[in-house]
Amino acid sequence: MKPTQTAARALATQSDPRWAAVLGRDRNATFYYSVATTGVYCKPSCGARPRPENVAFHASCDAAEAAGFRPCKRCRPRSRPEVLRHAIGESPLGAVLLAQSAQGVCAVLIGDEPAPLLDDLRRRFPTARIEAGDETTVAALAQVLAQVSQPQRAVALPLDARGTAFQQTVWQALRQIPPGETRSYAELARAIGAPASVRAVAGAxxxxxxxxxxxxxxxxxxxxxxxxxRWGVARKRALLAAEAGRTEART
Structure with missing residues (x-):
């Protein structure tokens, strides 16, 4: 491939929204990509680091194989879907859904009714098989519900929060804020060493x-x-009031 063709191919790949999912190793993406230099195709979550000029995207495993590529032995694109177990309970904030992967808690969602929360979980993890939780899932949910009522009780659970490296940094910084204290978005941005990234911090x-x-x-x-x-300003107010030792109704 000529240099100009290589650059054009790389630019086309980098301009495709699916490339961002490959770079982020998105485990929830619903496409596949192939690598011309290796002859294999992968899930976007694969640990491989292909050069963009060598990448092509495919809607399915069958499409990738029809184009002449073989499954990656590392990420096994034809392997069975991830299983998530979930449980739903009631709290002073409303319904709370907790979901666990094999790695840990991957979702805690709050809403008025259980059914929309389960729909939200399916949208977040479109390739996963969603199953009812076992005793471990129910026990994890109990910890979260206890923390809602008693904020000083920290949750001691393995977590599987999925996001970009920047988001992970912000989420880790959030966990360092003690109950009863608050920070501004600007203060949080400074705390992670990115003072100019206030809007990105808010997005995270x-x-x-x-x-x-x-x-x-x-x-x-x-x-x-x-x-x-995202769970409603009234819930935010109620959480902060509980952490400050006040009782405040959610309206």
Whole structure:
């Protein structure tokens, strides 16, 4: 391939939204990619690091194999789907859904009714098989429900929060904020060494998949305002009130 052709092919790949999923090793992506130099095709979550000019995208395993590629032995694209076990309980904040992968808790979702939470879980993990939880899942949910009522009780559970490296950094910083304390988005950005990334920090907080466990509710605007909260501002207010030792109704 000529240099100009190589550059054009690389640019085309990098301009495709699916390339970002490959770079992020997105375990929830629903496509596959092949690598011309190795003759294999992979899941986007594969640990391989192909050069963009060598990559082509495919809608299915069959499509990749029809194009002449063989399955990667590392990520095994035809392997069985991931299994997630879930349990749902009631809390002062409403319904709470917890889901676990083999690695740990991968979702804690809050809402008014259980059914929309299960739909949300399926949207977040479109390739996973969703099953009812076992005793381990129910026990994990009990820990989270206890933390909602008693914020000083930290959850001691393995976590499988899935996100970019930047999001992971923000989520780890959130877990360092003690109950009863808050930070502004600007303060959080400075704490992770990215003072110019206030908007990106806010985006990472909004993308947090582990409500309460990763306490994004402890982050406020610089003027002290509650700002947005994906589970509802009323729930954010109630959580902060509980952590401050006050009783406040959720409306």
């Amino acid at each position: 907080c909004a993308a947090n998949p582990l409500a309460v466990v990763v306490p994004c509710h402890r982050v406020l605007r610089s003027d002290g305002g509650l700002s947005g909260y």
